[in-house]
Amino acid sequence: MTIVFDGVAAGMLLFLISIGLSVTLGLMNFVNLAHGAFAMLGGYVCVLLLGQAGWPFLLAVPTAAAAAALAGVVLERTLYRRLYAASHLDQVLFSIGIVFMSISAAHYFFGARQQPIMLPDFLLGQFVLPGIDVGIYRLFLIVIGLGLAYGLHWMVRRTRFGAQLRAAVDNPRAARGLGIDVDRVFTLAFALGSGLAGLGGALGVEMLGLDPGFPVKYMVYFLIVVAVGGSGNIHGSLIASLMLGLFDVCGKYYLPQVGAFIIYAVMVVMLIFKPQGLFGRSAAK
Amino acid sequence: MTAVLETRGLVKQFGGFIATSDVSLSVAAGARHALIGPNGAGKTTLINLLTGFLEPNAGAVILKGEDVTHLAQHQRVKRGLVRTFQINRLFADMTVLESVTLSVCERLGYGWNWWRPLAAHGAAVDEAAELLGTLRLLDVAHEKTRNLAYGRQRMIEIALALAAKPQVLLLDEPAAGVPTGESRELFDTIARLPREVTILLIEHDMELVFRFAERITVLVGGALLTEDVPEVIAKDKRVKEVYLGEALHD
């Protein structure tokens, strides 16, 4: 049982760090490999606020997300928007360029070492229920992940902004004709994506560590989640993350010899049978 | 006259939506046959089923007496069934001559030749050049396709199909988006094609259809409504209703 719980938690962590990419890649159709750079920014902001400024954790995390969102707005306004119409390959290369720059910058400002993070006491440890040990931080991640998934789903499907965003992505010209401020919608959506990245980064430091290599180290995981989940799909990403997390954790527990194989094998098999992802829209560019 | 292309009870469903329902069609050798119907009647779906872009849920496609229902697209092309597209599908960064030579090469089976340069395949290049001559595209032979005006691109769309030496040519709204003057020239070109080439035409412009076709099939809601010579179709009340209905909707 504990293993299932851990698998769900691992999946939720995957979901948290990759959901921002689901927004930019999925909803906006922009292959933003620099997703990890925004996550890293969130991580560093969080660590600095906690360590140097002594902020409480629950305040530092949202601030980190806000900082990443702000950086997202600035970059979107200046650079990213020029590439909305470009091919996926161009977007890949552009964002890899951003990744390289962010790695060097992080190295310059923070050094090559792992950053320490101290969680508040109430998130440490675990409590024991019959048949299941529940790690408190893991439970915290699961709660936040579910909350986010629900909130985003609601936002995309039910709010005016969500409707505008979908319209703007499907057909920017028609959306403009309907009086939607497409530029503003895209900027906001990009800010949302990078803010979520920052949030994931901040929450992930405890389990994933944080050093300048972060954007590259976990890039593959972000992409796997989005590719398997099918782009543009909140609950697709959620289910893909949970499946990958469960497969990975259970595989490692019961078949430790197979190790890192599982996650790639699951991805390849899924993509072979469902090339558009689990819940993909077939109208990809 | 024998049928060169036939369908038997073709059915195609997308999810719960029936796009083609039990269509049995027969196109005679050498025919100038038109397929008409209001928007959403399933004309393009039918073409896609004929060419193998889609696989039917039931029924068969028979080309020159052979069941080709499960053959891939390129294998049907090899057997003489060639199409054009409603929306141009061209090779934007090739020159016009290269595009057409490519099509000729595929027909002649040069497509796997990887050693001798293209220019050394004289027969293919000559044939392509000749075709360009017939279609009055010689002056732009060395232009990149993307740099041409729409009307001429439309002509290349047809050139690519003709280069494959079709026995049955499926034309999916060849004049779509072309200005009237140019569309007349385009249809003249089509009309000049030899009788060995059987033509099945999808077209919206009724004037063109009635000028060109010798036989007309009407498709509505994925099913056959009627089929006859133009004079009869022109007087058919059901056909009028269908088009009237569409006009009202528009």
Next chain:
Amino acid sequence: MKLRNGIGIAATLFTFACGALAADPVKIGLILPMTGPFAAYGKQIDHGVRLYLAKHGDTFGGRKIELVVKDDAPGTAGDVSKRLAQELVVKDKVDILAGFGLTPSAFAVAPVATEAKKPMVVMNAATSAVTTKSNYIVRVSMTLPQITAPVATWAAKNGIKKVFTVVADYGPGHDAEGQFKKTFVAGGGEIVGEVRVPVKNADFAPYLQKVKDTRPDAVFVFLPAGELGVSFVKGFRERGLEQAGIKLIATGDLTEEESVDAHGDAAVGVINSFHYAEAHASPENKAFTEAYAKAYPSDRPNFMAVAGYDGMHLIAEVLAKTGGSVDADKFVDTAKGMKWMSPRGPISIDPATRDIVQTVYVRKVQRVGGKLQNVEFDHIDEFKDPGKQ
């Protein structure tokens, strides 16, 4: 007139040549990962080398030292290291090759040292077999078996009967696993479970749970320094393995000074064996750590910095003894058997293997004056690489 001029020029050139010969600097080519995932290795070794030169001057045996640093990032690509070594020899005309953050880099460069007859001073690469790859290799760092065996011995002697091993799934991990098993079983212990974890591993939960379910006396870990170690140790605490009566023992790279802060208090109590601690009590180390803190205030010295420092010391001593000769055979002969007091304690170069012989300490992580430190409480003196026996 012309002739006289010519002679004059020739004479000037000659004196220049002789003068140049006397003051000709000794060029050391440092091949280190300066970027990429192992950038911290390069930085520490580079610091150590430069600190030595800053402290002891840069002229030994009458010749000035000149450093040429080459980045062989990622450090695991032997082809890059080898090419850089070739270039250093052919183009930069270096006299000594040094550095080598990771084993593949040392392995790939070894044939260059042999062919070009250049001494090669290994300042980190820790696979046992490194020194066998060329007769011109001298190692001043450590070997993996050397720092693994002592904690196994200690465990066997201190009431730990059953151990579960967790190692990173790559060459060094496999070596550490083998050595621990060998020493621990020989000491009467039993391995009750072993697992190799992927080098890119985000979550240790399944492994830790497996360890917990197996209920050994201790878990032995070998992981490359960095986020893996941090993640493991934190998970170890979170999952309450300590409360379940399981001890955490490791090689010292788990809690080396550069990464121990990232663990936070989770690391307190980890028992490990290693050859250097910042907290090592000796006048040499005090001088070293103080100088380091002054020169590089934002970093803490670790075993790599010390290896860089000692490597430079070895080169300096050899040059002083040979009067500035960099002949590879002479260099290696002089280095063999050399003994000195390093910041880490007494060390020497084994004349038979050209590998390092040193004291390996058993330590426990504690907070000392607000800083997490590895506090030594046991040691094995003059310990040779058991991997070569």
Next chain:
Amino acid sequence: MTPAALDLSPLRRAAAWHPAEFAFWLLPPAAYFLFPDYLALLSQIAITALFVLSLDLILGYAGIVSLGQAAFFGLGAYAAGMLGKYGWGDPLLGLAAAAGVAGLIGFVTSFLVLRGADLTRLMVTLGVSMMLFEAANKMTDITGGVDGLQGIEMKPIFGAFSFDLYGKTAYWYTVIVLFLLFLLARRLVNSPFGLSLRGIKQNVLRMPAIGAPVHGRLVTIYTLAAAYAGIAGALLTQTTQFASVDVLAFNRSAEILLILVLGGSGSLYGALIGTVFFMVAHHFLSDINPQYWQFWLGATLVLIVLFARDGIMGLGRAAVARLGRKAP
């Protein structure tokens, strides 16, 4: 037959050797004499160029995006390494074996990879190469793991030219192999087969409608490109006498993608020039500023995507076109 009005010379010119090409291929021999100290770097440039060429064949000509080309590079490297380790150190035999092994695996995996659209292909190629990497990393006993395969011995080429410290033999060897394989690729891209690949890249939906078997063509070129990558890997092993799991690493796949785009994909010379530019810039930037050179690499990439979409070759062509307009 040809209508008199049509001048076919532009078509012929496309495949004929341009004087600039002759000049370009004079550079490698010239570099041998001009930069004798840099032969090791120059050989690695030649090897990387061949590797980039293999990606250019599938991405630049056939439009298959891949983040897993290192799989074949690594297979080739290991094939040559294994032969060298067990006594069959003849370099040419090694090349043949590498091409065979990489080509075979390329053929088999092509059926997985060629499904789906760009993003799917990207991820499947990546997945396949990562699995191969993990497998090699696990089998330390066979592959030597990260520490590298031990005991690779290379015999002299043709029994006469052994690999030396200065890298002279290695240089000529890699450059000649690169040149021969370049010639082959050059014939291929100018042939009807090459034209059909361009057709697939430019409009994959049209190709079946003119009777082209798209899948067969893609399988063929993917297999061939895998063999090219395998040969590049073998060259690396042979000239450095070293192979570790790093030859399969993801960053090699990513790096050649960068180089190709930098140089200009869909042009063989783009692949070559991009490699030269990248490797030389890398070399000097990392010498000047070993810790932060990546920043400048990143900045260059961003600028290229924003302002020079067709890479160096594109810039070159634009410059020539501008000169051409001014001159007459």
